[in-house]
Amino acid sequence: MARKLIRGFYVRDTLTVAQELLGKFIVRRIGGKLRTGMIVETEAYVGPQDRASHAYNGKITSRNKAEYMIGGHIYIYLVYGINWQLNISMGLAGAPECVLIRALQPMINNWRPSFRARQKNSLPKGRIPLKNLANGPGKLCRWLRVNKSFYGEDLTKSKRIWLEDRGVKIKKREIVSSPRIGIDYAGPVWAKKPWRFYIKNNPFVSRI
DNA sequence: GTACAGATTGAG
DNA sequence: TCAATCTGTACT
Numbered sequence: 001m002a003r004k005l006i007r008g009f010y011v012r013d014t015l016t017v018a019q020e021l022l023g024k025f026i027v028r029r030i031g032g033k034l035r036t037g038m039i040v041e042t043e044a045y046v047g048p049q050d051r052a053s054h055a056y057n058g059k060i061t062s063r064n065k066a067e068y069m070i071g072g073h074i075y076i077y078l079v080y081g082i083n084w085q086l087n088i089s090m091g092l093a094g095a096p097e098c099v100l101i102r103a104l105q106p107m108i109n110n111w112r113p114s115f116r117a118r119q120k121n122s123l124p125k126g127r128i129p130l131k132n133l134a135n136g137p138g139k140l141c142r143w144l145r146v147n148k149s150f151y152g153e154d155l156t157k158s159k160r161i162w163l164e165d166r167g168v169k170i171k172k173r174e175i176v177s178s179p180r181i182g183i184d185y186a187g188p189v190w191a192k193k194p195w196r197f198y199i200k201n202n203p204f205v206s207r208i
Numbered sequence: 209g210t211a212c213a214g215a216t217t218g219a220g
Numbered sequence: 221t222c223a224a225t226c227t228g229t230a231c232t
Contacts, residue, residue: 043215052215063228081225083216100215138216182215206216 005163007156010071014090014097017071018044019175019197021088021099023168025107028144029160035144037104037134038168041198041205043180045087047096050193052186055096066152067096074153074161076146083138084147088155102181102196104134105204106143136206174200181206 005024010017021039028035047055047067054064054077066075067089075087075098087098108130134140141147146161155162177194184191198205 045215054215061228077215078225078227079214080216081214081227085215087215102215136216180215185214 002164002166005072005155005165007070007072009163010088010090010155011092012071012090014044014046014099015195017090018042018099018195019170021101021163022175022197022199023170025164025166025168026101026104026144027162027164028146030145036107037140037144038107039101039103040105040202041101041103041196043100043102043197044090044195045098045100046195050186051190052180052183052193053096058096060096064096067098068094069152072155074146074150074155076141076148076150078148079138084141085137086141086144086146086150100137101140102137103198103204103206104140104143105202106130106133131203135204170199176200 002025009020019042021042024039026037026039045053045055047053048058050056053067055067060068063077064075066073067087069075069089070093071088071090073089075089076084079085086101088101090097090099132139134143144161150161153161176198178196178198179192179194180196
């Protein structure tokens with residue numbers, strides 16, 4: 001039933017994969033337990049021509065070099081000093097393309113974090129509505145407990161994080177595309193590209 | 209060495 | 221509406 005996504009899935013056209021990632025599952029092993037969420041929102045970044053991409057104009061730095069890896073590797077970085085952003089490299093080695101995972105639908109019915117969990121994740125006290133657990137790129141990284149230590153991780157080989165196809169099919173007409181979030185600096189042409197994708201009417205997307 | 213802004217978030 | 225918070229990057 002559940003099939004782990006293999007290299008071939010990621011080594012394809014980035015805009016296509018960004019849409020096909022909707023309905024796929026991220027599985028994260030923490031200790032002996034699995035934490036799973038269905039991807040409901042993504043954004044595509046297609047360097048080097050994309051002004052919104054960290055790899056615009058072919059720029060390579062120690063921060064963004066994971067973007068150039070062959071599809072299926074994690075490109076993760078910190079924004080605003082606090083929030084990690086989980087990206088997956090796409091395409092062939094040397095192609096600076098990636099997909100940002102913006103929101104997950106957590107695969108749990110209810111969740112009241114333990115004191116220990118709150119400490120480790122800097123989570124607020126009390127019950128956290130499922131809806132607000134992973135409905136944003138920074139929040140889902142906190143929930144999955146991923147950070148710089150996952151930089152360059154191979155999703156097809158890792159024992160602590162990978163992606164699965166569980167047979168959920170998202171139809172074309174269920175996919176909404178819109179401009180990407182927070183990239184006005186890229187100028188009107190690139191900021192307007194409808195490269196943000198999310199599942200229509202899904203309550204777990206970061207915003208409408 | 210220093211300055212500056214950001215693929216966000218949560219509080220007010 | 222705005223501050224938090226820190227790293228990468230550019231420039232002196």
